Each structure stands twice: as C-alpha cells, then as structure tokens.
Amino acid sequence: MSKLVKSIRGMHDVLPDDSHRWQAFEAVIRQLMTAYGYKEIRMPLVESTDLFCRSIGEVTDIVEKEMYTFEDRNGDKLSLRPEGTASCVRAGIQHGLLYNQIQRLWYNGPMFRHERPQKGRYRQFHQVGVETYGIASPDIDAELILMGARLWKQLGLKGVRLELNTLGSNQARSEYKQVLIEYLNQHQELLDEDSLRRLQTNPLRILDSKNPAMKQMLDNAPALMDHLDDESRQQFDKLKTSLDAAGIEYSINPRLVRGLDYYCKTVFEWITDELGAQGTICAGGRYDGLVEQLGGKATPAIGFALGVERILSLLEAQQSQSAESIDIYLVLLGESCEVKGLQLAEQVRDQYPEIKMITHCGGGSIKSQMKKADKSGATIALILAEDELKNEQLTVKYLREKKQQSTVSFNELTKYIENIALWPR
Numbered sequence: 001m002s003k004l005v006k007s008i009r010g011m012h013d014v015l016p017d018d019s020h021r022w023q024a025f026e027a028v029i030r031q032l033m034t035a036y037g038y039k040e041i042r043m044p045l046v047e048s049t050d051l052f053c054r055s056i057g058e059v060t061d062i063v064e065k066e067m068y069t070f071e072d073r074n075g076d077k078l079s080l081r082p083e084g085t086a087s088c089v090r091a092g093i094q095h096g097l098l099y100n101q102i103q104r105l106w107y108n109g110p111m112f113r114h115e116r117p118q119k120g121r122y123r124q125f126h127q128v129g130v131e132t133y134g135i136a137s138p139d140i141d142a143e144l145i146l147m148g149a150r151l152w153k154q155l156g157l158k159g160v161r162l163e164l165n166t167l168g169s170n171q172a173r174s175e176y177k178q179v180l181i182e183y184l185n186q187h188q189e190l191l192d193e194d195s196l197r198r199l200q201t202n203p204l205r206i207l208d209s210k211n212p213a214m215k216q217m218l219d220n221a222p223a224l225m226d227h228l229d230d231e232s233r234q235q236f237d238k239l240k241t242s243l244d245a246a247g248i249e250y251s252i253n254p255r256l257v258r259g260l261d262y263y264c265k266t267v268f269e270w271i272t273d274e275l276g277a278q279g280t281i282c283a284g285g286r287y288d289g290l291v292e293q294l295g296g297k298a299t300p301a302i303g304f305a306l307g308v309e310r311i312l313s314l315l316e317a318q319q320s321q322s323a324e325s326i327d328i329y330l331v332l333l334g335e336s337c338e339v340k341g342l343q344l345a346e347q348v349r350d351q352y353p354e355i356k357m358i359t360h361c362g363g364g365s366i367k368s369q370m371k372k373a374d375k376s377g378a379t380i381a382l383i384l385a386e387d388e389l390k391n392e393q394l395t396v397k398y399l400r401e402k403k404q405q406s407t408v409s410f411n412e413l414t415k416y417i418e419n420i421a422l423w424p425r
Contacts, residue, residue: 010123043087055086057261080112083296084129101132131303142242165256329373
C-alpha cells in the first residue's frame with residue numbers, strides 16, 4: 001500500500017463544517033469595507049524576492065528566516081508573499097494608482113512564513129489587509145482604528161484592547177537608533193543571541209523582546225517618545241484627541257515597534273489575552289516612505305492587517321458556534337420522484353435564492369434518507385414518494401418542532417415556503 005500523502009506541516013485544510021464560519025466572517029468584512037468606501041484589490045501569491053528584501057528589510061526575521069524562497073526555471077529568485085503591504089504598494093506603483101491620488105484599498109488571502117507552527121501561528125495563514133494612500137493627516141489614522149473597533153462590535157468580540165505608539169519620522173528614528181545602540185552596547189552582557197545579531201542593524205526590535213532576563217534593562221532604556229520630531233508628536237496628539245472624542249479606549253505602549261522596517265509614526269495593535277502568546281489579532285501603522293522606497297513618488301500611506309485564523313479562534317472561544325443551518329431536506333423515493341424532485345427544487349431556488357436546501361441524491365430507503373435529513377440540521381423535510389407524485393403533492397415533516405405533518409401541492413409549494421416563516425434564520 002502506498003504511503004498516505006498528508007498536508008504540509010503548518011498548512012491546514014478548512015473542512016466543510018468550518019467553512020461557514022469563514023464565509024460569515026468574510027461577508028462581514030466585505031460589508032464593512034463597502035461601508036467605508038474601500039475597494040478590493042487582488043495580488044499574486046508569488047512576487048520577486050527583492051520586493052520583500054527592499055520593503056520588509058533584509059535583517060528582519062521574515063526575510064532572514066521565514067520566507068519561502070526559490071528559483072524558477074529562468075533562475076529568477078521568487079518568494080511566496082509573507083505579507084500583503086509590499087505587494088499592494090508594488091501593484092499600486094505598477095498600475096499608476098498612487099501618485100497624486102487617494103486610494104482606499106483592501107484585500108484578503110493567504111500569506112506564507114516558515115515559522116514554528118503553534119496555536120495562532122501557521123505557515124500558511126490568512127490576512128485581511130486595509131491600505132490607504134495619499135492622506136498624510138492623522139484623521140485617516142483614526143478612521144482605520146475606528147474601523148477596527150466597529151468590526152469587533154459587529155462580530156461580538158469582547159476583551160480586545162488597543163495599544164498605540166509612534167515611531168516618529170525616519171530621520172528622528174535614525175537619530176534615536178544611535179542613542180539606543182549606545183545604551184545597549186553598555187549592557188551587552190545581558191543581550192541574548194537574537195538581540196546581539198540585531199544590535200547594529202535593527203535595534204528597535206530588541207525593545208520588543210519577550211526575554212524576561214532583559215526586561216529590567218529594556219525598561220530603563222532611552223524612550224523613543226523623548227526623541228520625537230515635532231511633526232510626529234503633533235500628529236500623535238491629534239490622533240489621541242480623535243480617539244478620545246470617539247470614546248475609543250487605548251493605552252500607550254512605548255515598546256510597540258512592529259516587526260517590519262517600513263513603519264514610521266503611528267503604529268497600533270489590537271490584542272486579546274485569550275489566545276496565549278499569539279494575542280495580536282490586528283496590527284498596523286504608517287509607512288510613508290515605502291512607496292518611494294520601492295520606486296514610486298513619495299506618497300503617505302497607512303494600513304493594517306487582520307489575522308483571520310486568530311480572529312476565528314477568538315470567536316470560537318467566546319461564542320457557541322453551531323453548524324451551518326439547512327432549511328429544507330428534500331426526500332425522494334423512486335426514480336420518477338427523483339426527476340420531479342429536482343425540477344421542484346430548482347423552482348424553489350429560482351423563487352428564493354437565499355434558501356438553504358439539500359436535495360437527496362443517491363437513492364436509499366425512507367428510513368436512511370430521514371436519518372440524513374435529521375443529521376443535516378434541516379428545519380423541515382419535504383417527502384416525495386409514489387403516492388405523493390400521483391397526487392401532485394409533498395408531505396411536510398417538521399424536524400425541530402412538535403407539529404403535525406401535513407401536505408402541500410406542487411402548485412402551492414413556493415407560496416407555502418414563504419408562509420412557514422423559515423426566515424430570519
């Protein structure tokens with residue numbers, strides 16, 4: 001017997017009993033994006049490796065350790081996309097969407113990172129990304145945060161908190177890096193291997209270390225907030241004023257730096273304590289220099305990404321998730337009934353495209369078909385056997401309520417379905 005081929009570690013199937021939760025979440029996202037005037041963009045899964053080296057940063061963990069990178073038959077170095085912002089910027093520049101324009105864009109799809117799989121962290125994971133280009137003022141920063149707050153409300157999520165920080169302008173951050181490096185050099189004996197590696201290339205990431213042995217030393221490190229340029233400080237103050245006016249609670253986290261090199265000024269994360277170490281379900285910030293960095297004209301930009309698997313895990317933990325409901329199961333007994341049943345089912349679907357109905361296929365006794373009808377979770381079973389066919393009617397059997405079974409004629413079927421109050425479901 002040949003060996004069973006299984007899915008790749010960290011890459012999961014979404015099975016039929018779970019797919020309805022994904023569909024429901026995606027429907028909420030699509031409605032929310034439409035309500036805020038955002039348009040969908042779809043980018044390829046594979047990009048030039050150079051795109052991510054230039055945008056994310058060559059000394060980040062993503063580029064150094066986590067990207068799926070390979071050479072194609074032409075010898076070109078390609079990578080599966082590890083995140084969506086770089087691809088979105090590349091598409092915007094390539095198709096002339098960004099220069100002297102305001103664009104509100106969003107996307108949804110899989111990303112790939114070769115990380116150690118654990119709860120909330122997978123090698124193929126899904127993100128919803130929201131990106132805005134051409135607006136430099138902090139009102140758009142506030143809008144994106146308000147959009148996140150509205151999403152949690154619509155989903156019914158509880159216990160999600162907002163953390164904010166500002167990284168300042170690129171110049172101010174560059175000057176602060178030198179101050180930070182000088183401080184960290186004085187405490188090299190306390191730095192772990194990762195921190196020593198990042199010391200000269202990406203010292204801000206050291207501030208985000210979870211190593212408890214470094215906590216006190218990092219708590220005493222010079223604060224970026226004390227080295228901000230005036231413009232960034234004013235912008236951050238305006239953002240906080242807008243959030244205060246909208247009643248959005250937040251905390252300032254001076255250690256929040258994000259893991260990608262392109263961020264500047266506003267950064268934020270929505271966090272839960274219910275998912276263990278992988279508690280960030282949404283994160284984002286400004287990347288005003290990225291468009292120019294990738295060959296376009298200087299364009300202000302800000303965005304965020306949602307971790308779909310993490311949000312669905314949190315929803316599952318907080319809510320009782322029932323299987324997707326079926327309204328009607330059509331039981332068909334005999335060949336002639338199967339032909340007529342398919343015809344009737346299509347008439348119902350023409351009249352009520354929103355109805356969820358399973359037409360039994362594959363034959364079987366009435367006992368076996370009724371078992372399947374019950375297992376499907378359907379509200380009612382419609383039964384068509386030879387006697388019903390002769391009388392041009394169906395038997396109606398209620399599966400979830402104690403009601404007497406009845407009959408309905410073929411001609412009255414669609415009207416009957418309208419009147420039995422299956423909606424709202």
